[in-house]
Amino acid sequence: MISSRRDGADRHALVFGATGFIGRHLVLALGRAGVRVSTANRSPESYRRLVRWLDEHGHGEPPADLRADFTGASLIADGCEDVTEVHNCAGAYRFGMPADEARRANVDGVRAIVAFAARLPRLRRLVHVSGYRVGGQDPSPWSEERRRATYRALGAYEASKAEADAVFQAEAARLGVPWSIVNPPSVIGDAATGESDQYLGLASTLRDLWTGSLAAVPGNARTFVPVVAADYLARFMTLLPEDEAAEGTAYWPLDDATPALPDLLALVAEHYRVKAPRARIPVALVRRLPQRLTKADPETLSFLSEDRYPTASASAFAARHGLAMPDAATTIRRWADHLAAHRFGKAEPLRGAGGxxxxxxxxxxxxxxxxxxxxxxxxxxxxxxxxxxxxxxxxxxxxxxxxxxxxxxxxxxxxxxxxxxxxxxxxxxxxxxxxxxxxxxxxxxxxxxxxxxxxxxxxxxxxxxxxxxxxxxxxxxxxxxxxxxxxxxxxxxxxxxxxxxxxxxxxxxxxxxxxxxxxxxxxxxxxxxxxxxxxxxxxxxxxxxxxxxxxxxxxxxxxxxxxxxxxxxxxxxxxxxxxxxxxxxxxxxxxxxxxxxxx
Ligand SMILES: NC(=O)c1ccc[n+]([C@@H]2O[C@H](COP(=O)([O-])OP(=O)(O)OC[C@H]3O[C@@H](n4cnc5c(N)ncnc54)[C@H](OP(=O)(O)O)[C@@H]3O)[C@@H](O)[C@H]2O)c1
The missing domain is CATH 3.40.50.1820 (Alpha/Beta hydrolase fold, catalytic domain)
Incomplete structure (x- = not known):
């Protein structure tokens, strides 16, 4: 049962990280749901890029541009009195960062956003984007020892996201902020167009497959690197503030039908008309090989796991709201096409030549x-x-x-x-x-x-x-x-x-x-x-x-x-x-x- 449904018209969403891959799709989805949107941006340049992208994707009215200063005391000076929901898609999503940089962006950023949200008089929900392998943390404070061990074991990006997940829950509880969390897996392209401009993680494995430089499939037959389409995730997030039952809940909106990694690569190889490597290489061995051979950032190796994730509540939520997961194989093929057509980020912009x-x-x-x-x-x-x-x-x-x-x-x-x-x-x-x-x-x-x-x-x-x-x-x-x-x-x-x-x-x-x-x-x-x-x-x-x-x-x-x-x-x-x-x-x-x- 949906506890209560709110009309898009009485919603005013403020999106942090709107210029990013997930944020842009979210702004689009919120706009399509009739929600008024403001965006909190760090620079006028990234806002201009966002407006251009939204315009190309049929989003009518540009969202309001509020300047966010993550180093200042107030985060955003004004213009937020009637904000009813805040979505946090901001964060440094990169591998190989120093721990300090990752913590400043992902942990301090979350702290600042929760504190900011707590001051909004009309706030009904704060939605935070965490991650599928780090979601569901115990919110108790981390000791210095635990922090050091986690950053050493997981690398700066994933550790900072894990710490942020705990800090988010703890701070939201302390300040009485109503929250929901999404824990997405690898976010791949739009289900209809395959569009994505992210080329890290799984996308870089597809690049190696395309160029013929993937010598072996890392992992085994059960290695599971789940995916979700960007537009599905955005629609999922759009629905969360509408649903009172989603308050205080974390969701894993990922596609359980994502083929295991060797099958996913075989599917893409067939589509690309290239040979999929037959050899498999155990993750433990990949870890021991020098990076110049594996070409994989050591931080990405923890994603090569056989783990499965608690998706039932996300599936039930989606079903309640009539949100259907797009077909995994079709979405993967479209995404793979988009990546290859754009030469995995290396294609020159066409400047008026079309797509x-x-x-x-x-x-x-x-x-x-x-x-x-x-x-x-x-x-x-x-x-x-x-x-x-x-x-x-x-x-x-x-x-x-x-x-x-x-x-x-x-x-x-x-x-x-x-x-x-x-x-x-x-x-x-x-x-x-x-x-x-x-x-x-x-x-x-x-x-x-x-x-x-x-x-x-x-x-x-x-x-x-x-x-x-x-x-x-x-x-x-x-x-x-x-x-x-x-x-x-x-x-x-x-x-x-x-x-x-x-x-x-x-x-x-x-x-x-x-x-x-x-x-x-x-x-x-x-x-x-x-x-x-x-x-x-x-x-x-x-x-x-x-x-x-x-x-x-x-x-x-x-x-x-x-x-x-x-x-x-x-x-x-x-x-x-x-x-x-x-x-x-x-x-x-x-x-x-x-x-x-x-x-
Ligand atoms: N994409 C995925 O597959 C995936 C999967 C799971 C979780 N996530 C999480 O989802 C969030 C958004 O990811 P994304 O894929 O949309 O990333 P993205 O495309 O790199 O976008 C990041 C957004 O965060 C902003 N940002 C970057 N560094 C920041 C900092 N130090 N302080 C404040 N804002 C900062 C960027 O703004 P500027 O334009 O100003 O740089 C941009 O709007 C991240 O927290 C990421 O960890 C992503």
């Missing part, structure tokens, strides 16, 4: 940047990826770029081209194909197979109308070895003649080190020398009735035969970009974007 995502045309796992279903579709050349086209995609608007099968971050093979291209042009609304180098071949093949669907072709540096590659490039095994190791600086020198473009090629170099990407790129590069393929592509172009725009760099010209072929085709226009070579989109993105816009 980053994985799609599955014809069942081929495909990486895409730009506007979903945009009519202009860029098919990149070799050995670069869709990311190198981001500036052009941004300048074009209503455009996107995809990695070809088996290249960049896409799965699949050369054999997938026909069905993959067919799905792209017939099912996703790609009507204007912009093919670069090998991508120009894909564009011509798509247009030849689906003339009714492809309205326009733009061919940038179409290799089959240009000089054949150097003899060495035709030796696929040599090229593969070279590409697998090449640095972004060397790649930049090689492709553009200057290391100035190394940053733009960092992600391409990283992609080439993954799985079979370098091998696929090497095979395709060798194939560009094939006279038969070159003739077929030229013939396909001759047959294409729609407008074709060929763009080449002045330093990477068409062959005389290529020029003669184009001159004979009335539907073809040619643009030459002065000072550019085979990769004009990297060296001259604005000129390329302007040229692509011209038919």
């Amino acid at each position: 980053r995502r994985f799609t599955a045309p014809a069942g081929v796992r495909t990486f895409e940047i730009g506007g979903p279903d945009a009519p202009t579709l860029v098919l990149p050349g070799l050995p670069v990826n869709a990311d190198t086209w981001a500036p052009v995609v941004a300048a074009l608007g209503r455009a996107r770029a995809v990695d070809l099968p088996g290249l960049g971050m896409s799965a699949g093979h050369r054999d997938d081209w026909p069905s993959w291209l067919s799905a792209l042009v017939r099912e996703t609304g790609a009507r204007h194909l912009v093919g670069h180098s090998i991508g120009a071949a894909a564009a011509v093949e798509a247009a030849a197979a689906h003339p009714e669907a492809v309205e326009r072709l733009t061919l940038v540096s179409p290799f089959f109308l240009q000089a054949r590659p150097a003899r060495l490039t035709r030796r696929a095994s040599l090229t593969r070895r070279y590409l697998r190791r090449v640095s972004s600086e060397t790649l930049a020198m090689r492709l553009t003649g200057t290391a100035a473009h190394a940053a733009a090629l960092e992600s391409s170099a990283a992609d080439l080190r993954r799985g079979t990407v370098a091998a696929t790129a090497a095979r395709l590069l060798a194939a560009t020398a094939s006279p038969q393929w070159r003739d077929e592509l030229a013939a396909g172009l001759r047959r294409h009735a729609g407008p074709v725009h060929v763009i080449v760099g002045a330093d990477d010209p068409l062959t005389p035969e290529g020029r003669t072929l184009l001159d004979a085709l009335p539907q073809v226009t040619v643009t030459v970009i002065a000072g550019a070579g085979h990769h004009p989109h990297i060296t001259h993105p604005e000129e390329v974007a302007r040229a692509v816009q011209r038919t």
